Amino acid sequence: MNIFVFTAYLLSQPKLIKIKHQNFCYMSVSLNNFLDNMANIKIKVFAKGKIARQVFDLYKEKNTVIIESSIYIKKTRFLNKNKKKRK
Template identity: 60%
Template sequence: MNTLVCTAYILSQPKLKRLKSECLCYMLVSLYNFRDDMVNLNAIAFAKSTIAKKVFSLYNQKNNVIIEGTIYIKKIPFTKNHNIKSKKI
């Protein structure tokens, strides 16, 4: 995993779930890409415990936020010649 600090645009309304007595907030965000010829990256952002409650109560869809955390990219084998990358923040 790598550390990450970036600005993001919230694409979906944050959702709050409870999993084994721990709060979990997740949302779809768009990360700005600084290269001119590439599109923005869409990723799923997660927050746990008390931070999840704060994120859920403070932010809405179409807000700009600054994200600090770790990024995890998982390659999913699709067929013999193709791989799909799943991004989670």
């Protein structure tokens, strides 16, 4: 498992969903790209359980947060303009 620690800027308000007595929270964040002259990286972040509830309760607009988590990267490989294949 990969552990990932980063500083992120919150782009959207967290959305809290409750499924079978389990809290889930998701939102969009922006990662600063210090290495290249490229734009910032925008990603979706998911949380569950107590952490999801805390994120939802402590949210303030335009906050910057430090996140420590595991990371899952979904790889896709493009064959041509119309078809894409998952790896």
